Amino acid sequence: MKATRSRVVVTVLGSLLVLASVLAPAAGGLSAAAQGEAQPGPYEDPAAVLEAVLDNLRGGPLRGTYTFLVERPGRATEYVMEFVTDGEERGLIRIIAPPREAGQAFLMDGDDLWLYNARLGRSLRLPPSGRSSAFLGSDVSYNDIVGRDMEKDYTVAFAVPGATQTAGAAGDTIDTIVLELTPRQGAPTPYGRVIISIEAATLTPQWLDYYDQRGRVVKRLVLSEYLESAGRRVPQLMVVEDRTREGYRTVVRLADVQMGAAVPGSCFTLQALERGCP
């Protein structure tokens, strides 16, 4: 029955989904803002800063391998997956490990999300809530960094005017911009606000804090180990921490990155979802 299928889709969505981190690093590099050096502050338009950050995150065509280490109290699960993206709104992920999940694939094309279950031999279309749902039971979701949802769903302002100086990873001092994002009326987001800390020189995000509607941080993303190539910056390490539950964390590592790889459009079709990208 169709209603039954819809419910299966919804149920599957609730436990699976999303790619975010895949496209996030895929985004690493790219667009006009990423051509050459990032423009230092001071910035007067927070929306322009956010746009530049997102432009910087969305990379050009990219292939690589992701490793998700999903940590839970007393156990940890590792997923390995191949991904390919056009650096815009399309991406394809195929899980290659562990064996019980191997063969599953996810296709993202704008607002459309598809899941392919190799055991069933069927593809399912998933609702947009997948963009903010947990991917493979991890703490990572598509909306964590990727796509333009932040521009659509939030109004942005400087949490602190101008740039401030903070300690860098190398022990130096770097200029940091802090943005505060507040949900627009009716936007499909359950968060009360999002705070983004951005390295001013390169417009790459250092960390993001997601707040609930009671002023508490419920999730934190920390991006680091940026791989720089031809003006693009791809974070090779992303740590997502569930701040509501002790011991819940996901560590995402990027490897075998091929920037500027040839990515034909046929990679983002239902046929490619089921058979693979040529």
Next chain:
Amino acid sequence: MTETTRPLAPPPAAPLARLAWRNLWRHRQRTILLLVVVAYVTFLTIVYWSFVDGYGESVVESYARYIASPVRIAADAWYEDPDPENHLGDLAFVEELAGASGVREASLRIHFPALLQSAYVTQGVEVVGVDPAAERALSRIPAKVAQGRWLAGPGEVILGDEVARRIDARIGEQVVVSAASLAGPQAMGLRVAGIARTGVAAVDQTAVIVHLEDARRLTGVPTATTVDLDVVRGTEAAVAQRVQALLPAGVSARGVWELVGPIKTDVEANRVFAHVLAVVVYAFAALAVASTVFVSVMERTRELGVIAALGVAPRRLGVLVTLEALFTCVLGWVGGLGLGYAAAWFLATYNILGPVFGAVSAGVPTAGLSEEVYGAVRAAYAAYSGLVIAVAVVFSALVPGRRAARLQPATAMRAD
């Protein structure tokens, strides 16, 4: 010269009845005892059926006002597969419904599966999009909003008490409802306007109610999946049949009794069992009355012997005993009727039984049981209890009456 002794003519019936009536008050204690037994049996019979019928009606009424509706109109395909794709093609017939006899209100609804997301939890839910104003007449849920208020317009959502607790959502906070239907993947942020606490597990654990316009945006359904009618209780089947003539092909109206699904089987099975149990109870009740009369006859052996010696034929003694039992039973029955119907009215007016079923409701969430369970009041209960008493009187005639009819006056007068 001797005169032939002719037996005295039997006394006419009226004096026998007067004698029986006087005998009742000559043995006041015995009479009162039998009166109490009969009144109690009558009272119990009425209360029993008040509960049985009231329980079944309460379940169906609760189902109609909390989960479904008294009368539902939907596409035949939707009844088979309640997917938004099987929505009503057009709503032109709704205007005609307003003039249909028995229809008090018609309310549009859209039912669809969705994901409900808070900042902490995501879960699958069944959402209902409603017209807030019309829903007040049709459903009891608007009156059961325990926190916040009922829907005032688009952009809001009402959650069941348990739903809100599970996703940890509070009044004024925003949650995300996502669906994928005719309009493709859609998602909306909705503010929690109210939290309903109905006492019906099926509602408190699953209710997610949005404005009809939001439901249309989320699903792409331009009309509705169902049109639900508010009608007087007890007229659901008749109104459904009546409005069917106004509906286009492929669309059906069904009364709540057709919508309750497996609950109908349970209610009907309970009723059959109630009848079986009632017969057993009736039999014991009749035996109790007859045995009381029997003991009375046993204790009055000498008295009956004197009466026989005074000229009442033995056969008439049997009639006398039966009349005494009849008078006592009728008095007790009338008294029991008064008490029984008073209790039934009380149960039908005040929610005495509801809290008793609170625990049962939680254990059977799909049953539609609520914390409101009322008794029923029907004239037929007088007939049920009267039947019991009639059987008791018959037993009295068969056993104690026949014993009295076979009394030997001389032997009886010597009894202790």
